[in-house]
Amino acid sequence: MLANPLAPSWLVPPVDGAALPAHVWPASAHRDPDGAIVIGGVALTTLAAAHGTPLYVIDEADARARAARTRAAFAAAAERHGTSAVVYYASKAFLSGEVARWMVEAGLNLDVASGGELAVALAAGVEPARLGLHGNNKSPAEIDRAVAAGVGAIVIDSLLEIERVAAAAQHHGRVQPVRLRINSGVHAHTHEYLATAREDQKFGIPLADAPAAVDAIRAHASLRFLGLHSHIGSQIFAIDGFLEAARRLLAVHAELLGGGDVAELNLGGGFGIAYVEADEAPAIEPVADALVEAVAGVCRELGIPLPRIAVEPGRTIIGPAGVTLYRVGTRKDVVVALDDDRSAVRRYLSVDGGMSDNARPALYSADYTVALASRASDAQPVLVRVAGKHCESGDIVVRDAYLPADVGPDDLVAVPATGAYCFSLASNYNYLARPAVVAVRDGRARVIVRGETEADLLRRDVLLNPTPATDPTTPAALS
Numbered sequence: 001m002l003a004n005p006l007a008p009s010w011l012v013p014p015v016d017g018a019a020l021p022a023h024v025w026p027a028s029a030h031r032d033p034d035g036a037i038v039i040g041g042v043a044l045t046t047l048a049a050a051h052g053t054p055l056y057v058i059d060e061a062d063a064r065a066r067a068a069r070t071r072a073a074f075a076a077a078a079e080r081h082g083t084s085a086v087v088y089y090a091s092k093a094f095l096s097g098e099v100a101r102w103m104v105e106a107g108l109n110l111d112v113a114s115g116g117e118l119a120v121a122l123a124a125g126v127e128p129a130r131l132g133l134h135g136n137n138k139s140p141a142e143i144d145r146a147v148a149a150g151v152g153a154i155v156i157d158s159l160l161e162i163e164r165v166a167a168a169a170q171h172h173g174r175v176q177p178v179r180l181r182i183n184s185g186v187h188a189h190t191h192e193y194l195a196t197a198r199e200d201q202k203f204g205i206p207l208a209d210a211p212a213a214v215d216a217i218r219a220h221a222s223l224r225f226l227g228l229h230s231h232i233g234s235q236i237f238a239i240d241g242f243l244e245a246a247r248r249l250l251a252v253h254a255e256l257l258g259g260g261d262v263a264e265l266n267l268g269g270g271f272g273i274a275y276v277e278a279d280e281a282p283a284i285e286p287v288a289d290a291l292v293e294a295v296a297g298v299c300r301e302l303g304i305p306l307p308r309i310a311v312e313p314g315r316t317i318i319g320p321a322g323v324t325l326y327r328v329g330t331r332k333d334v335v336v337a338l339d340d341d342r343s344a345v346r347r348y349l350s351v352d353g354g355m356s357d358n359a360r361p362a363l364y365s366a367d368y369t370v371a372l373a374s375r376a377s378d379a380q381p382v383l384v385r386v387a388g389k390h391c392e393s394g395d396i397v398v399r400d401a402y403l404p405a406d407v408g409p410d411d412l413v414a415v416p417a418t419g420a421y422c423f424s425l426a427s428n429y430n431y432l433a434r435p436a437v438v439a440v441r442d443g444r445a446r447v448i449v450r451g452e453t454e455a456d457l458l459r460r461d462v463l464l465n466p467t468p469a470t471d472p473t474t475p476a477a478l479s
């Protein structure tokens with residue numbers, strides 16, 4: 001079959017249109033004899049019939065295994081060099097009570113980035129000492145709640161915050177462990193909006209200002225300095241950016257040892273996953289080995305003890321374990337003019353969700369792939385663009401993929417690698433109800449976050465729902 005000239009160079013027509021490449025799909029994904037995709041032992045057709053579409057589906061065993069494997073990889077790498085490692089699950093990727101528990105059961109700590117995430121983690125029963133709080137603009141209420149709860153670490157993001165956290169800790173009679181977020185200046189190889197360690201951005205403080213900031217932290221009896229923190233960006237495949245950030249941080253870390261203990265070095269998260277078949281994401285073990293090896297090497301060169309190593313991956317743990325299930329509503333073939341007077345056809349399949357359940361294509365030009373989920377087909381593959389149903393031309397779920405030519409209305413399609421930053425970035429744009437999240441495992445499906453209803457959509461509107469059950473103002477601790 002000839003490739004459609006509108007297809008990007010990385011996309012080739014599939015040899016087997018029914019294949020579910022293992023590096024993109026959840027570990028348990030396969031097709032049943034009728035061709036329906038099965039995840040966690042449950043056919044997606046069964047899930048659609050029971051819970052409707054769109055629907056977030058998480059392979060629970062896969063998510064748990066990825067968490068455990070990440071912890072084991074860093075623990076083993078650290079142990080080989082005579083230190084320890086702590087893995088925080090970056091809960092911004094996807095947080096619910098269940099997921100928080102899976103992570104804790106796998107031995108991970110959690111990092112949270114707002115009072116809301118903190119509230120969910122605490123309500124899920126996560127031990128406060130296992131939590132780290134992030135954020136470039138934590139409110140006084142968020143800081144106060146975190147300190148009062150006894151979180152294990154607060155990542156200080158600005159000079160002003162040193163005084164705020166110290167005052168809150170003093171007020172609660174606590175000694176609050178803190179990290180200092182550094183803008184290392186390392187340019188991650190990723191989409192611009194995901195690269196968080198460039199000089200001209202909002203996170204952290206410049207490396208050159210770190211010694212004075214740490215002096216200020218150490219001057220407060222209510223603070224305990226744990227170490228430096230860096231997060232250079234997200235969805236990064238090449239390890240060199242992390243290594244360079246580690247080198248830069250360790251030079252300052254060594255200097256800080258002159259003034260007291262520096263127990264830890266936190267290198268953040270951001271390891272990449274495969275969203276489409278052409279993506280080649282490294283396994284977590286070589287990443288852990290290379291990172292720890294590099295940190296150990298630099299420490300040897302500098303003649304300093306190897307600190308405990310902390311990392312905060314989110315996407316690599318939950319991303320590949322999730323798929324989003326949609327029903328196709330309409331199909332349109334659009335003739336597109338090419339540069340050389342020829343034309344080509346792009347097929348638009350519109351589904352019953354879109355940018356409200358997956359903002360990443362609109363936000364970051366993220367690429368995804370898609371598969372026919374409800375049946376087998378031996379029709380020729382054609383290039384498709386899967387569009388959402390929102391009033392926005394940028395409302396695209398899958399920009400380019402091949403699907404069998406007979407896919408159309410009422411078919412179910414599944415988009416893999418949507419476990420991270422889809423549910424957590426979901427909105428109610430156009431007053432679409434946010435989908436349920438179903439965890440599947442060993443042939444059982446459990447709703448872990450219920451889908452919104454029309455009543456949910458009306459609930460916050462004071463005219464339409466004048467007697468809400470709770471005070472309509474935002475709880476102070478979440479703001």
Ligand SMILES: Cc1ncc(COP(=O)(O)O)c(C=O)c1O
Nearest residue numbers: 090231234269270312313314315
């Ligand atoms: C400070 C920090 N740590 C960790 C992460 C997790 O990144 P990822 O999910 O790409 O691993 C992020 C993501 O934005 C972050 O900002």
